[in-house]
Amino acid sequence: MGTDMSAEASRNTSIGVGSWTIRRRYLFANTAFNFLVVFLAILFRPDSTVAASAVTMAFVSQMASIGAYVFGAVWDDTNLRSFLGGGSHTDR
Numbered sequence: 001m002g003t004d005m006s007a008e009a010s011r012n013t014s015i016g017v018g019s020w021t022i023r024r025r026y027l028f029a030n031t032a033f034n035f036l037v038v039f040l041a042i043l044f045r046p047d048s049t050v051a052a053s054a055v056t057m058a059f060v061s062q063m064a065s066i067g068a069y070v071f072g073a074v075w076d077d078t079n080l081r082s083f084l085g086g087g088s089h090t091d092r
Contacts, residue, residue: 006042023069030065034058 037058059091 020073023072027065027069029061034062 035058038055041054041058045051
């Protein structure tokens with residue numbers, strides 16, 4: 001029975017790895033877009049209020065994306081730990 005549980009956990013872990021690959025791609029795409037927005041705003045309209053707003057929103061978007069990525073990592077680790085029967089980190 002222990003072997004079946006480890007096979008199940010192994011399969012679920014590999015599924016989680018694939019989803020993190022996709023999440024990283026979205027994060028990198030968002031980062032590239034935000035850098036592009038900042039670069040174009042500085043290059044073409046450094047003195048306009050629209051450029052200032054675009055740069056501000058690019059940084060807010062980047063912080064939100066990184067925060068969601070980290071929160072998602074913690075959430076998935078907690079769910080995986082409870083699935084594998086490891087309990088929470090407060091049980092130690």
